Amino acid sequence: MKKLILSMILVGATSLAFGQKKVVRSAEKNFKSGDLATAMSEIEAAIANPETSSDPATYLLKAKIQLKMFGTDSTNTMETLAKGEASLATFNETFEMAGSNKEEGVGKEIYEGDILGVPDNLRPYSLETLKNVSYDKALERYNEGEMDMAYEFFNLSSEIDKTDTLSNYNAAFIANDLGRFEDAKKHLNYLLEVPDYNGKINVYYMLIPILSTEEKNPEAAYETVTRARAEFPEEKTFAEFEIQLLLQLNKMDEAMAQIQEALKTDPNNTSILLRSGYLKEKSGDIDGALADYKKSVEVDPNFYEGxxxxxxxxxxxxxxILAELNSLPDDEWEKRSKSMGEEANQYYTDAIPYFEKALELRPDDTDIMSILYQVHVILKNDAEAEKYNKKLIELLGPNWMDR
Known part of the structure; x- marks a missing residue:
């Protein structure tokens, strides 16, 4: 009698297990036919049952059903994104259950390569399929001008494969444009970790301004530009970035050393000449600074800053000169006022063409117009002074001097 009861129990258990496997098979059939709601209901029931809940293949089927739900949802909203994220989470859970082995069994299926352009029923519905579907949705949103959602789908694609350079670059570019600088940094750093990626120069060009300007973190920016220079020593712009950051960090001696080094190989670099002049001016070498500023304009007459x-x-x-003259005793002033006045006027005169060129480059700059007006008044060039006065009245009103 005991044997009979035991046999009945075993038969019951076998039937139950068989029944649950039948549910899994039914879920797979409905997955393939496109009845995804039924397939999901069935696979959830199988996962809830102890007989099939520990089988990684059951969870793999759930991930595939979630992936197909994600792919067939053409609304491409945050709700769509949640389906893709759920599929990714299930794939990751399944991979861990399967022993985190990409070389065989369920783990190999999870990482099976996607076959683009083949009928839907021949796609493996693997992690790579999920990545490609998410990328396609990102492009669709981008083309529709929905940048926030385009970013989210590119981001999902990149989280599936952090070495995917297209997904990461697109995500970084959009995030930067949206002002989502922390997100942009994440993807740019992913790109820097890809050994053979040939677009790293552009990555640095995007990352350094984020750190220095948007996050106001010149220390981190300097560390990054140092890395960039080590990787791309021929890229002259990185030398300019480094000098600018040294100036921000108030490391004047180091900045001047870098400037001198940079000018040896690139003596006509207007930006570096400008920074050289600035440092010399700060240190009191006014003549040296003026020589650098003048040279920058000789190199490029249209260089506004120069x-x-x-x-x-x-x-x-x-x-x-005039301040020194006014500080002299009366007798000394009498002796030197003519020569020093002429010297001061000559500098005023020499400054005019530089400001005129700057105004030519920025014709609406009322600050430069005001400077030219004042210089011409000092030099008693009445016609020229009146010319700028009329322009300023036209642009700022009759009381422009009170501004």
Whole structure:
């Protein structure tokens, strides 16, 4: 009698297990036919049953059903994204259950290569399929101008494969454009970790300004630009970035050393000449600074900053001469006023063409117009002064001097 009861129990258990496997087979059939709601209901029931809940293949089928739900949802909203994220989570859970082995069994199925362009029923519905479907959705949203959702789908694609350079670059580009700088940094750093990626120069060009300008973190930016220079020593712009960051960090001696080194190989680099002049001006070498500013304009007559800084420094030299003259005792003033006045006026005169060129480059700059007006008043060039006065009245109103 005991044997009979035991046999009945075993038969019952076998029937139950067989029944649950039948549910899994039914779920797979409905998955293939496209009845995804029924397939999901069945696979959830199989997962809830102890007889089939420990089988990684059961969870793999769930991940595939979730993936197909994701792919067939053409609304491409946050709700769509949640389906893709759920599929990814199930794939990851399944892989861990299967022993995290990509070489055989369920783990090999999870990482099976996707076959693009074949009928749907021949796709493996693997992690790579999920990545490709997410990428396609990102492109669809991008083409529709839905940048936030385009980012989310590119991000999902990149999280599936952090070495996917297209997904990461697109995600970084969009995130940066949206002002999502932390997200942009994440993808840019992923790209820097891809050994053979040939677009790293562009990655650094995007990452350094995020760190220095948007996050106001010159230390991190300097560390990054140092890395960039080590990888791309021929890229001259990185040298300019490094000098600018050294200036931000108030490391004047190091900045000047880098400037001198950079000018040895690139003596006509206007940006570096400008920074050299700035450092010399800060250190009190006014003549040296003026020479650098002038050279930058000789190299490129349309270099706005070079023109403006050269003109401004000439005005400063004029003011210094006049301040020195006014501090002299009366008898000394009588002796030197003519020569020093002429010297100051010459600097005012020499500054005019630099400011005129700067105004030519930025024709609506009322600050430069005001400077030119004042210089011409000092030099008693009445017609020229009135010309700028009329422009300023036209742009700022009759009380522009009170501004």
């Amino acid at each position: 023109n403006y800084y050269a003109g401004a420094l000439m005005l400063e030299k004029s003011r210094s």
